[in-house]
Amino acid sequence: MIGGIDIIVLIATLMAASTPVLLAATGELVAEKSGVLNLGVEGMMIMGAVGGFAVATATGSPVLGFLAGAVAGALLATLFAILTQIFLSNQVATGLALTLFGLGLSALIGKGYEGVRPPQTTKLDFGPLGDIPVLGPVLFGHDWVVYASLVLVGATWAVLKFTRAGLILRAVGENHDAAHALGYRVVAVRFAALAYGGALAGLGGAYLSLVRVPQWTEGMTAGAGWIALAIVVFASWKPERVLIGAYMFSGITALQLQLQAAGYAIPVHLLSMAPYLITIIVLVVLSALHRHGVAAAPAALGRSFHASN
Amino acid sequence: MTGNMLLEITGLTKAYPGVVANDGVGFSVGPGEVHALLGENGAGKSTLVKMIYGLVKPDSGTMHLMGAPYTPPEPRAARASGVAMVFQHFSLFEALNVAENVALGMENPPPMGQLSARIREISAAYGLPLDPARLVGDLSAGERQRVEIIRCLLQDPKLLIMDEPTSVLTPQEVDILFHTLRKLSSEGTAILYISHKLEEIRSLCDRATILRGGKVVATCTPREKSARELAEMMVGGEFTTTDRAGRVLGTTIFEVAGLDLTPMSQFGPALKQVSLSLRAGEVLGIGGVAGNGQEELLATLSGERVSAPGTVRLHGQDISGLGPNDRRRLGLQGAPEERLGHAAVPNMSLTDNTLLTGTVRRPLTRKGFLDMTAAKLFAEEIIREFDVRTPGPHVAARALSGGNLQKYVIGREVLQYPEVLIVNQPTWGVDAAAAASIRQALLDLAGKGAAVIVISQDLDELMEIADQFCALNEGRLSPPRPTEGLSIDEIGLMLGGAHGMQEAGMQEVAV
CATH class of the missing domain: 3.40.50.300 (P-loop containing nucleotide triphosphate hydrolases)
Known part of the structure; x- marks a missing residue:
């Protein structure tokens, strides 16, 4: 305990709290690495939240719920892919529309689920490992989704860095004309990347409604999707830095809640906006310090591809 | 068979x-x-x-x-x-x-x-x-x-x-x-x-x-x-060669001294202490492999990038802090290398594209409003004078082939009769006949007393039209040499040789 704050609880909370943003940011990272800027993360997350919630309560199975959340996010991302990759619509405008669409549709679907409790996602039992002081609660006191999300981030990093599929994805995001000239299917790669990104965002959303909160409320993502977008930029499109960014955002969120609970004389409004503010300030400062960081953006990011010849 | x-x-x-x-x-x-x-x-x-x-x-x-x-x-x-x-x-x-x-x-x-x-x-x-x-x-x-x-x-x-x-x-x-x-x-x-x-x-x-x-x-x-x-x-016919005769060199009108510029992009070069001077009627050729500062040089000379006070002078007046339109007003124009997206807006018609650079030296505006009739007449004049093959001035710039658009872009600048014209890669990807006509237009402009800077990777082109030759290598500009009597080998050495591949290549040749 330092100044009324329990550090162990803080770190344990941070790991679970960061899961939605971490998943969404990792998914968006993959989409952006393929050269597509999808601003609809917030919309995909909340569709995942409501889709996952609906299926989990209907079937009583959280696993099916998470699966449904991922599918819902991927479906919305596929809609985005059809619009931007086939009909060549503007990516920024389409992404914003996707967020508005997702927020509206989820509110409509979610009407009947307000006040309902979802089936509980059980925590994994590591036996005696959970009893180790400090490390036990921090590392071994979570549900399976937390571990799965960490594995997913690691796997995404490894696939992007070491495999041929990852190389092709990066190549498409770097220079789609050259990739096309070499015979790679730019549009197909981007469809896949977007669907994967959507699935992860949906999974993150489902984690919010099934585990973090756990109930359905309208607009419950509360800007987490936008923070995920910001984290991707601040992380210079590197998965390991996405992890740090997500932990930082969630750490400050958890900290400000504890500060409120500990009764510090800081206005609540300041505390509530602290995670957003600090994350954005860090982003700006890092961009200013590392001009290289901004230049690390995939060169074809946000540009429409059309095989003209 | x-x-x-x-x-x-x-x-x-x-x-x-x-x-x-x-x-x-x-x-x-x-x-x-x-x-x-x-x-x-x-x-x-x-x-x-x-x-x-x-x-x-x-x-x-x-x-x-x-x-x-x-x-x-x-x-x-x-x-x-x-x-x-x-x-x-x-x-x-x-x-x-x-x-x-x-x-x-x-x-x-x-x-x-x-x-x-x-x-x-x-x-x-x-x-x-x-x-x-x-x-x-x-x-x-x-x-x-x-x-x-x-x-x-x-x-x-x-x-x-x-x-x-x-x-x-x-x-x-x-x-x-x-x-x-x-x-x-x-x-x-x-x-x-x-x-x-x-x-x-x-x-x-x-x-x-x-x-x-x-x-x-x-x-x-x-x-x-x-x-x-x-x-x-x-x-498929007679081939005309350019005529560079009949030019009189006047006094020095354009000077650059000690010009530095930080890189414009991550992989871009910096300009280091670039100095040059031009007389009226003179054509200066700047050779070098792309990516050695050509774009940066054009940007600073045309006013897209401002530079330290006193580094760029036109008629003795310090213009280093002025933007492109102020420089155009004083008689300095530029035509960048990238035709689509830099020199011309792809989705705008040829008429609209004249308005991008032409409103300062041509009466294309009236009381602050665009004069579309005048712009259309100007576009038609460019198409006629420079033999741009297109159905008319209403066509979007992107619909033109590279060579035709290049003729249009150069024509737009030349027909504003600048006193100093700077062009980057004026004939890149342009076929022989069109390239010859662009070169001739540049020489004719110089013949009327303008100073012309041609930045190009095509050394034959520079030897054909330039009076003086400088090499641009890693952002540094070499002192000028008269093109008369300059051999391709000497130019190659001015350009910095073969970037480290010389040694291995020479061994191969020696074997």
């Missing part, structure tokens, strides 16, 4: 809406032959090689590779059959390293470690040393081309297609490339070589097929023809 040809093409036809790009094209390439494809812009060379490489499907006609029917549905299939291609605009990824770039061009690349070793081995064997771990964004143009070539060579191609490979190389680098190509050819690899540079074709190629308007008009042995004869076959 003979059965031992490597590639045989008969009656190949490809039509696009409104234009027949290839009309019954037929030719053949033997094993180990270096075969040139010659033609003006729009003659159909690119379409033809794209069909051979599987990027475009022909409407009719047949291709045979080593006697077997050959119809590649996509580049993968072409590569699998032993056809490789080095692109005019490099198909490279700047943020990836050399080995990754090579791997992307291969069907079944070995693991990265083995691939890196293979790259070192092959690149050394052909005198083109390369470090597989370096980022392509940090490489010079010559080195980037080596990456492309190595990527092709690793697949043991039987036919190597090269589209304008020397346009970005220094003379020494060209020598090394030719040495590599001759070695490949002696090992039995056929090379299909596209270039505008007729002297190169005469020295390198065994046979040439000449295309005009999508049809084969002649086949010849280039060594037996003069460059002028080849040019006339391409154009």
